Amino acid sequence: MLVHHDNPARAGMLARMGSLQQAAYTRPIEYQEGRAHGLRAIEVKNGPLRFMSMADRALDIAQIEYRGENLTFLSKPGLNGRNQFDTNGLEAQRSIMGGLFFTCGFENICAPYVTPEGSKYPAGSYPMHGRIRTTPAEHVSSDAYWDGDDRYVLQVSGEMREAELFGENMVLRRSITSVYGEPRITVEDEVTNESFRTEPLMWMYHCNVGWPLLDEGAEVVIPSRKATPRDATTAADGTPWNEIGAPVDNRPESVYLHELVADKDGRGFAGVVNRRLGLGLMIEFDAADFPYFMEWKSMGSGDYVVGLEPSNSSVLGRGWHEERGDLHTLAPQTSERKTLTFTVIEGDEAIDALIARRDALLGA
Template sequence: MTGCNMTSDVLNASSIKANGEAPSRRTTMLAHMGSLQQAAYVRPIEYREGRAHGLGAIEVKNGPLRFVSMSDKALDVCEFEYRGENLTFLSKPGLNGRNQFDTNGQEALRSIMGGLFFTCGFENICGPHTTPEGSQYPAGDYPMHGRIRTTPAEHVRADARWEDNEYVLEVCGEMREAELFGENMVLRRRITSRYGTASITVEDEVTNESFRSEPLMWMYHCNFGWPLLGEGAQVVIPSRKVTPRDEITAADTTVWHEIGAPVPNKPESVYIHELAADEQGHSFAAIVNRALGLGVVIDFNIKHFPHFMEWKSMGAGDYVVGLEPSNSSVYARQWHEQRGDLHMLAPQASERKTLTFTVIEGEAAIDALIARCDALLA
């Protein structure tokens, strides 16, 4: 049981009707509050200083859960907190709006800031790449992690409403990655959270609105930092097989799922996981911290994400773990081009993907997550 659920249970238990029937959540909340915004709201905001100056976003509060979706940057979630504790990673450049160097090769490292997740794709993920003329695939320069993450949203809608007995908080919009004589890919995104549950669900649909088949590389770069990430924290993944990305990772003597203290100038390690799943393809990845009594679980389907990578950076000042469900490999576009299996989306076709991020709280919830991992691997 999460703390958010406990809040709603206390409200329900404290207002029993004379006939012995418990009131609905809606009736109870309206009876206890003048404005529901003291417990939950969806609110457009704009940052006013530094690299984030002018960045438009939508702040969502759901009881003890708070997150921020950036309307100027693909509606990606940059801030994610529970009971005031930060759960995500923010890189050295800090919170960034859109910059001239966002999609300029390796210069993307100056604007990649982390957050709960940023969307990678759709022409490329991971390292920058150039496809030459004469290739079977569209030629061009493709920046690190692609362009969609810096694309501003249009047709943005933010809403808080009752659906029967559920108070639903919702952010929607669409992003278009397009070029004259080139691609025309539209991402339609909906992020929802329901009062009484410490979770958010991201529902995405990408449509190829051009008249040629287009590459569709698609990864969610999910990033966790201090204080959730600290000495003794643990990466929980039902991994059947783990492969180091490179020689540096292979030489790392630490265990992929254990989190130690920051080490000055320690290089990053990247692991490729083969995940176990249930009969329907449902699987997950998580970070848990028993000392803090918290964890974050990402639920997804491996049929939609046949590749999964773990980015583990224990370097001082770059202390982060990234969990990365993807439809493409960490070896990026050139690897798929050489193999001839770059994922393509036909003209006017669409693909959909869903992720759910859930905060778990307490020893029992963490133990249950470990048991779930063991059951998938059994």
């Protein structure tokens, strides 16, 4: 059947450029030097929005730019592929890049953990933030296609397997989608327990905002009913959790556990806005999927970043959940799905609308 493409959205674009790759594309790439040598990735350009999905690191999104401005944090080691220290306790910090987000789990999130003697769970040693974030993707695909005549879709997908002989066999299927003309990225994930025993499923998205979006005068926007400091160091931090100051040499990190207020549709959100730049970054999610939400605020020079962390488990760690008896688990041959959306906020009006949305939920 012949289909006529006469919609101005499609025909208008095709009339104005020789190749649509002037405006939008997905493109497999491979880095050539340093710690990133051999690292496979998918570069996605959606008009002014450009990002990299790391095929060798769970398809997590490392770099993201909007109109040439960086939005995320890249840690001191920079981009890096697989390393011998990826999953060695605290040494895993040498391979944490930051990025728009990295996926934490599934046997553990946050601090390294060793199962104590007498535990009802199998013996194990679990690195900081788990192993899934360093797992290379298989069945990787990327595409750019018309969905009808008015939606040009950019999509990346693949599968990651966290598995061990005589141990877990957890499979993450991931799809990352962005539509041309919309400054938005949607991550749709499904985790399946392909083993024959119930497995822990600790699952957190570590979303990271960096300079220049994060700078003195920026604001963290969270509809938080209550913010509880994780520890004494955080409790001693006299700076409000939502205020961003200039970097301070050797300043310790602060971590807050927030009680989020969801909207009437059950949606939760959080973001960082910078009025000087006229930009912000917002994440949205189904609040029921993420009963925990943490804020990582690191104002130290060289480690200047704010992390927004929707999670099904607490930053207090696996041991805390085991002691309480509420460690989240997944039954054999069953699946869980989660969706996370990132949206670039542009202009004073959009920033005002985001803040008004927060204030309405808090009754301000």
